[in-house]
Amino acid sequence: MSLAIDDAAWASAWRRRSPADKLLLCGGLVGCALVLPAWPGSVLVALAAVVLALGPARVPARTFARAVRWPLAFVVVGALTAVVTVDGGGLGWTPDAPARAGSLVGHAVAGGAAVLLLATTTPMSDLLPALQRLRVPAAVTEVASVTYRLLFLLLDGLRTIREAQAARMGHSSTRRSLRSSGVLAAAVLTRSWDRARRLQEGLAGRGMETGLRVLPEALPSSRRFVAATLAGLTGLVAVSLAVA
Amino acid sequence: MHIAEGFLPPAHAVGWTVAAAPFVLHGARAVVREVRERPESTLLLGAAGAFTFVLSAIKLPSVTGSSSHPTGTGPGAILFRPPVMALLGTVVLLFQALLLAHGGLTTLGANAVAFAVVGPWVGYGAYRLVRGLGAGLLPAVFAGVALADLATYVTTSLQLALAFPDASTGFAGAVAKFLGVFAITQVPLALAEGLLGVLLFRALTANARPELERLGVLRREPAVPAGGAA
Numbered sequence: 001m002s003l004a005i006d007d008a009a010w011a012s013a014w015r016r017r018s019p020a021d022k023l024l025l026c027g028g029l030v031g032c033a034l035v036l037p038a039w040p041g042s043v044l045v046a047l048a049a050v051v052l053a054l055g056p057a058r059v060p061a062r063t064f065a066r067a068v069r070w071p072l073a074f075v076v077v078g079a080l081t082a083v084v085t086v087d088g089g090g091l092g093w094t095p096d097a098p099a100r101a102g103s104l105v106g107h108a109v110a111g112g113a114a115v116l117l118l119a120t121t122t123p124m125s126d127l128l129p130a131l132q133r134l135r136v137p138a139a140v141t142e143v144a145s146v147t148y149r150l151l152f153l154l155l156d157g158l159r160t161i162r163e164a165q166a167a168r169m170g171h172s173s174t175r176r177s178l179r180s181s182g183v184l185a186a187a188v189l190t191r192s193w194d195r196a197r198r199l200q201e202g203l204a205g206r207g208m209e210t211g212l213r214v215l216p217e218a219l220p221s222s223r224r225f226v227a228a229t230l231a232g233l234t235g236l237v238a239v240s241l242a243v244a
Numbered sequence: 245m246h247i248a249e250g251f252l253p254p255a256h257a258v259g260w261t262v263a264a265a266p267f268v269l270h271g272a273r274a275v276v277r278e279v280r281e282r283p284e285s286t287l288l289l290g291a292a293g294a295f296t297f298v299l300s301a302i303k304l305p306s307v308t309g310s311s312s313h314p315t316g317t318g319p320g321a322i323l324f325r326p327p328v329m330a331l332l333g334t335v336v337l338l339f340q341a342l343l344l345a346h347g348g349l350t351t352l353g354a355n356a357v358a359f360a361v362v363g364p365w366v367g368y369g370a371y372r373l374v375r376g377l378g379a380g381l382l383p384a385v386f387a388g389v390a391l392a393d394l395a396t397y398v399t400t401s402l403q404l405a406l407a408f409p410d411a412s413t414g415f416a417g418a419v420a421k422f423l424g425v426f427a428i429t430q431v432p433l434a435l436a437e438g439l440l441g442v443l444l445f446r447a448l449t450a451n452a453r454p455e456l457e458r459l460g461v462l463r464r465e466p467a468v469p470a471g472g473a474a
Contacts, residue, residue, distance in 0.1 A: 003344065005342070005343055005344065030249070030250070034250060034254045035254060067344075068345065070344075070345065071248040071249065071345055071347075074245050074248045074251075075248050075251060078247075078248070078251060081408075081421050081422055081425045082408035085410055085411045085412050085413075085417070086417040086420060087413055104251065107250040108249065108250040109250070110250060111248075111249040111250020111348060112249045112250060112345065112348065114249075115249045115341065115342070115345070115349055116345055118342070119342040119343070119345065124343065137275075137276050139275055139286065140272050140275055140276070140335075142279070142286050142290075143275060143279070143286055143289045143293060143331075143332075144290075144338075144339075145290070146286060146291070146294075147290045147294045147297065147332075147339065150291055150294035151293075151294040151297050151298060151339070154297075154298040155298055155301065158298055158301065158302065178304070178436065178440065181303070181304060181440050181443070182439075182440050182441075182442070182444050182446070182447060183443065185299055185302055185319070185444040185447075186443075186444050186448050186452070187447075188295060188299070188302075189295050189319075189444070189448065189452070190451060190452050192292070192295045192298075193288070193291060193455055195291060196288045196290065196291035197287075199287050200284040200287045200288075203287075204284070
């Protein structure tokens with residue numbers, strides 16, 4: 001079983017760009033989304049992230065659009081709750097409700113689009129070595145990389161078992177569905193232990209004594225990309241502050 | 245549901261990251277020590293992280309007829325203890341942000357406090373308390389898993405109330421608003437996740453008793469003398 005965002009990252013035209021370059025671009029966009037005024041800063045950041053993703057990075061528009069649905073639901077509910085006021089008489093809107101809600105939604109959509117640009121162009125297995133260079137302990141990044149590799153196997157098992165349960169009327173009522181979900185969770189956990197044990201036995205047979213060493217893929221930084229990123233971010237900040 | 249990227253003001257995002265850091269670093273140190281002593285633990289801990297991620301993908305039937313997803317940290321806290329869950333939960337949140345677009349990077353600290361610190365500690369505390377009162381494994385698991393879920397959403401509501409106090413009633417009014425939207429609606433789902441935990445541990449007791457004994461969840465059964473009981 002695959003995840004749409006992970007598939008997009010592996011197929012992206014930016015897959016072979018340096019993760020550090022992409023972190024600089026997306027981190028800069030996230031920072032701009034947080035700090036700059038919602039108008040026009042958030043609009044420009046969101047536009048930049050979407051245009052870069054759908055244009056040069058060649059991320060499928062459908063994947064990008066589907067990925068923003070869940071966070072957007074949280075953002076809309078959260079923003080509406082933030083601009084409702086509660087006093088003795090009941091509920092009402094704050095005086096600046098439209099502007100405040102618009103600002104909240106703008107910052108969140110822009111930040112979310114910038115993170116999604118990183119997620120849809122950089123597979124997790126490229127980002128984890130980058131974390132190690134940021135002095136995250138090797139043991140932690142190795143645990144994270146095993147998690148990344150195992151979760152697809154477990155998601156596959158989850159789907160297969162769930163289909164088998166459904167075929168046996170395991171989800172025909174709420175009571176049965178809950179029972180099936182419990183058995184499903186137990187099966188996934190015992191499978192994960194079994195996989196880990198078998199992996200460990202296989203690696204021990206190959207003489208694993210310290211960490212999980214793999215040959216790192218060379219993804220060199222591009223001066224042109226970094227220069228364009230810095231120029232673009234500077235221009236975005238300048239335009240936002242001038243207009244605001 | 246995690247706080248989305250860009251939703252918190254910058255000062256709050258930084259503040260919650262600083263608040264989460266000691267717990268995550270403590271968990272990281274525990275993991276580094278464990279892996280140094282037993283390199284094979286890398287695989288078991290990775291499997292635990294993958295299980296937590298996948299558990300949050302299981303659909304739970306809710307009382308309203310729709311379905312929702314468990315947080316997945318309650319069973320993890322009981323099985324692997326809260327310090328390890330602080331790190332594994334944060335890794336899972338990072339994966340959810342980058343593989344599912346749930347949560348975010350600047351809100352990772354705030355979400356880690358709710359999902360990887362407060363939820364597991366409250367759940368584990370409730371589990372230990374109920375077991376300490378003499379109850380069996382399954383009632384304790386129900387209390388631990390349900391309260392871990394609920395505590396996560398109560399913490400998220402408090403974080404949002406701190407960031408967005410009500411215009412006329414301040415923090416208290418905002419707490420009431422956000423609890424009403426994000427936590428009260430979660431009560432039936434927390435109960436459903438508690439039941440899921442009970443069914444999970446019942447199945448594990450039947451099929452994976454040695455692993456539960458190794459993790460200290462169940463006491464080792466005394467060995468039966470050769471020849472068996474008369």
